[in-house]
Amino acid sequence: MQSQPIAELRKVTKRYGAVTAASGLDLAILPGEFLSFLGPSGCGKTTALRMLAGFEEATEGEVLIDGQVVNGVPPHRRPVNMVFQQYALFPHLTVAQNVAYGLNQRRPKLPKAEVAAEVARALDMVRLPEFGDRRIWEMSGGQQQRVALARAIINRPKILLLDEPMAALDKKLRHDMQIELKSLQRELGITFVLVTHDQEEALSMSDRICIMDQGRIAQIATPEELYDRPQSRYVADFVGRSNFIPAKVTGHDGGLVVAEAAGALRVLARGDAALPPGAAITLSLRPEEITLATAQEGIEAEVTHRIFLGEHTEYHLKSPSLGTLVAVAPRASEARNGALAPGARVRLHWRDGAALALKDG
Numbered sequence: 042m043q044s045q046p047i048a049e050l051r052k053v054t055k056r057y058g059a060v061t062a063a064s065g066l067d068l069a070i071l072p073g074e075f076l077s078f079l080g081p082s083g084c085g086k087t088t089a090l091r092m093l094a095g096f097e098e099a100t101e102g103e104v105l106i107d108g109q110v111v112n113g114v115p116p117h118r119r120p121v122n123m124v125f126q127q128y129a130l131f132p133h134l135t136v137a138q139n140v141a142y143g144l145n146q147r148r149p150k151l152p153k154a155e156v157a158a159e160v161a162r163a164l165d166m167v168r169l170p171e172f173g174d175r176r177i178w179e180m181s182g183g184q185q186q187r188v189a190l191a192r193a194i195i196n197r198p199k200i201l202l203l204d205e206p207m208a209a210l211d212k213k214l215r216h217d218m219q220i221e222l223k224s225l226q227r228e229l230g231i232t233f234v235l236v237t238h239d240q241e242e243a244l245s246m247s248d249r250i251c252i253m254d255q256g257r258i259a260q261i262a263t264p265e266e267l268y269d270r271p272q273s274r275y276v277a278d279f280v281g282r283s284n285f286i287p288a289k290v291t292g293h294d295g296g297l298v299v300a301e302a303a304g305a306l307r308v309l310a311r312g313d314a315a316l317p318p319g320a321a322i323t324l325s326l327r328p329e330e331i332t333l334a335t336a337q338e339g340i341e342a343e344v345t346h347r348i349f350l351g352e353h354t355e356y357h358l359k360s361p362s363l364g365t366l367v368a369v370a371p372r373a374s375e376a377r378n379g380a381l382a383p384g385a386r387v388r389l390h391w392r393d394g395a396a397l398a399l400k401d402g
Contacts, residue, residue, distance in 0.1 A: 045072070045108070046069040046070055046071060046072075046105070046108075047070055047071060047072040047106070047107060047199060047200060047232050048069075048070040048093060048104075048105065048106050048107075048200055048232070048234075049068065049069050049070070049103075049104070049105040050066040050067060050068045050089065050092070050093075050102065050103075050104060051067060051102050051103040051104075051105065052065055052066070052067060052101065052102040052103070053065070053066040053067075053089075053092060053099045053101065053102035053103070053104060054066070054099065054100050054101040054102055055085075055088050055092060055097060055099055055100050056100045061256055062085050062088040062256055063085040063088045063089055063092070063256045063257075064085075064256045064257050065102075065257065066085075066089060066102070066257075066258060067258070068089075068251060068258065068261065070200070070232060070234060071232070072199075072232055073230050073231070073232055074232055074233075074248040074249060075223065075226050075232075075233045075235070075246055075247050075248045075249075076232075076233070076234050076235070076247060076248065076249050076250070076251060077234075077235040077236070077237055077242075077243040077246065077247040077249075077250045077251065078090060078234070078235070078236045078237070078251050078253055079237055079238070079240060079243040079250050079251065079252055079253065079279070079280075080238065080252060080253035080254060080259075080279070081238060081279075082238065083255075084253040084254055084255060084256065085253050085255070085256040085257070086236045086237075086238075086251075086253045087204060087236050088256075089236075089251075089253070090123075090202055090204060090234060090236045092104055093106070093121065093200070093202060093234065094116055094119070094121055094123050094202050095111065095114060095115055095116035095118075095119050095121075096116055096123075098112065098113065099112060106119060106120060106121065106199065106200065107120060107199060120198055120199040120200065121198050121199065121200040121201070121202055122143075122193040122194070122196055122198040122200075122201055122202070123193065123201075123202040123203075123204065124186075124189045124190060124193050124201065124202070124203045124204065124206045125189070125204050125206070126204050126205045126206060126208050126209070127209070128185050128186060128188070128189040128206070129189070130177045130185060130188060130189060130192075131177070132176070132177045132178055134177070135173065135174055135175060135176060135177075136164070136169065136172050136173050136174070136175045136176075136177065136180070136188050137157075137160050137164070137173035137174065139177065139188055139192055140160045140163050140164060140173075140188065140191045140192045140195055141156050141157075141159075141160045141195070142192060143192060143195060143196045144156050144159060144160075144195060144196065159195055160173065160191075160195065161173070162195075163191040163192075163194060163195040164191055166191065166194065166225060166228065166229070167187035167188070167190050167191045167221075167225065168187065168221070169184065169187050169188065169191065172184065172188075182209055182210050182214065183210060183214045183217070183218055186206055186207065186210070186218060187221075189206070190206075190222075190225065194225075194229060194231065197231075198231065199231070199232065200231070200232045200233075200234060201226075201231050201232070201233050201234070202234050202236075203222075203233060203234065203235045203236065204236050205236055205237055205238070206222075206235075207219070207222075207237075207239075207242065208237075208239075215239075215242070219242060219245050219246055220245075222246060223245075223246045226246075235247070240279065240280055240281070243264070244264045244268070244280070247263075247264055248263065249261060249262065249263055250262065250263075250264055250267055250280075252267065252275075252276050252279060252280070254275055259272075259273060259275055259276055260272050260273070260276045264280075267280045268280055268281050269397075270311075270397070271325065271397070271399070272399075273399060274323055274325065274399050277325040277397070277399065281327060282327070282328055282367060283325045283326060283327055283328075284325070284326045284327075284328065284331075284363075284366045284367060285323050285324070285325060285326075286302050286303075286308075286323065286324040286326065286363055286364075286396070287302065287321075287322075287323060287324075288300040288301060288302035288308065288321075288322050288323070288324050288398070289301055289319060289320065289321055289322065290316045290317065290318050290319060290320045290322055290398070291307075291318055292318055293314060294309060296314070297309040297310060297311065297312075297393065297394055298310045298311070298312040298313075298314075298316055298322075298398040300322060300324060300396075300398060302324060302363070303362035303363055304362070306340070306362065306363075308324060308396055309393040309394060309396075310324055310394065310395075310396040310397060310398040311394050311396070311397050311398065312397060312398030312399070313398070313400065316398060316400060320400065320401075321401045322398045322399060322400055322401060323398075323399045323401055324396040324397070324398060324399075325396065325397045325399055326366075326391060326395060326396045326397075327395070328355070328366075328367045328368050328369040329368075329369045330391045330392070330395040330396070331366065331368035331369075331389055331390070331391050332368075332389070332390045332391065333356060333368055333370060333381060333387045333388075333389065334387065334388050334390060335385075335386075335387060335388065336388055337388070338388060339388030339389050339390045340360055340362060340363060340388060340389040340390075341360060341361060341362070341386070341388060341389075342358040342359060342360040342361075342363075342366065342386075342387050342388070342389050343358065343359050343360075343384065343385070343386055343387070344356055344357070344358060344381050344382065344383050344384065344385045344387060345357045345358065345359050345383060346383060347380065347381060347382065347383060351372075352371070352372055353369050353370060353371050353372060354369070354370045354372070354375055354380065355367060355368075355369055356368045356369070356370060356381060358387070358389070360389065363389075366389070368389070
């Protein structure tokens, strides 16, 4: 990827009367990257996308595309295209006519043969080469999404904006479309910016993810960085699942934070080397890091629920010292060691450095 941003938000704030939907957004989007805005409803992610598209104007700050400030520039004059959640296809037009719509609005008009060739190329890219004569209502949800994508990419925008385009699809189709969408993005080399509340969707497709919280950017990083090194409890809780354990710093050992939890439990955790002894922290421990055993050593707990999820089993646990926890056992582990029924007494273990020390406040 090039280092020069294809789009930027510079100290962008958006207010609707007394309500601040986005506050002080600073973000640089690189050419050819797949960036996702991720967060719960009302966090400001759609507002950020709509300001890039031109459907909303920033109250403060600057929006730049390809180095040019586009504040006040209407959507149709920006080098972007948008795929909406409901696709916004024309039901009275065929698939080919829907895809050709943007090209047919150009002035001077393009020759019909050129439009037809571009439509065929776009439909081939989204793997619908033989569906040009179909009506929209004859297409499945996944096929309609591809038509919307073809209509968006036919104008070859510099940025393709996607507003929760897979929200209406069932889980399996959504998974298949995630793979296809990422493959299409790589093939086209166009910058994709996605808005989603689905963490699995963002993790599986994005080069970087922008986590939003109450109109602000909580953290921007790669999926791996967000999962392994979240900077706050909010991010750790939103990306993946985690157990949170109150603790305090007692020192440092070989690059790890030494913490005390539950009064006497000594935990070696990853974290900021500058955390001073006595600092209040929260330990974030992913469920897959916890090992369940019936040996005599380890942290005592009782299984309260066993939830079978196919490739793994989720165990809900109650520990006298640590409270309520969740652990995940792979299918292979259960095949070797046997399943644990509710009421079973177990001991919990995790490796040094598995937990992450997050500063409170």
